Amino acid sequence: MNLPNSLTILRIFLIPVFIGFLIYERYEYSLAVLLLAGLTDGLDGIIARVANQRTRLGAYLDPLADKLLLTSGFVTLSVLHLVPSWIAIVVVSRDMMLMTGTLLARLTESQLDISPTLLGKGTTLFQLSYLILVVVLTSRQMDLRLIQPLLYLMVCLTVMSGFHYLYRGFTHLSTGEA
Numbered sequence: 001m002n003l004p005n006s007l008t009i010l011r012i013f014l015i016p017v018f019i020g021f022l023i024y025e026r027y028e029y030s031l032a033v034l035l036l037a038g039l040t041d042g043l044d045g046i047i048a049r050v051a052n053q054r055t056r057l058g059a060y061l062d063p064l065a066d067k068l069l070l071t072s073g074f075v076t077l078s079v080l081h082l083v084p085s086w087i088a089i090v091v092v093s094r095d096m097m098l099m100t101g102t103l104l105a106r107l108t109e110s111q112l113d114i115s116p117t118l119l120g121k122g123t124t125l126f127q128l129s130y131l132i133l134v135v136v137l138t139s140r141q142m143d144l145r146l147i148q149p150l151l152y153l154m155v156c157l158t159v160m161s162g163f164h165y166l167y168r169g170f171t172h173l174s175t176g177e178a
Contacts, residue, residue: 027139094162
């Protein structure tokens with residue numbers, strides 16, 4: 001197993017640690033783990049490109065690790081009443097649609113382009129930024145309404161990217177192109 005894939009697996013192993021610190025209200029530690037996970041995400045991509053260590057496993061594992069981290073973060077923050085439940089529903093619904101579409105494409109042996117789009121990458125960035133800021137503000141006992149504009153922007157991007165990926169998938173299925 002190469003270094004980029006090892007870093008991605010490390011990111012997956014950090015998820016329960018991040019969630020545990022959130023549940024036990026150790027927000028500074030949860031923030032450190034979240035930042036470490038973000039660092040491994042950046043490093044695995046850079047190393048894979050620079051050292052020419054891109055693998056098929058990494059192409060699936062990296063976005064899966066992102067989705068697991070973000071989904072578990074939003075669900076946990078929702079359960080802890082730090083973010084509204086509808087936010088978790090929007091994020092989880094989008095990711096479940098994407099994963100279901102990818103699975104269906106694999107099962108039907110469709111040659112679907114699963115590469116992330118700029119909109120999808122932007123959505124991930126804004127979701128991660130929002131998660132980080134929620135943890136930072138909570139650790140400092142600050143009002144989360146300070147980041148409400150970011151919340152609405154993040155939700156808009158999440159919905160737009162979800163529809164964009166659906167459009168790409170349906171276009172591919174109806175025309176045979178991706």
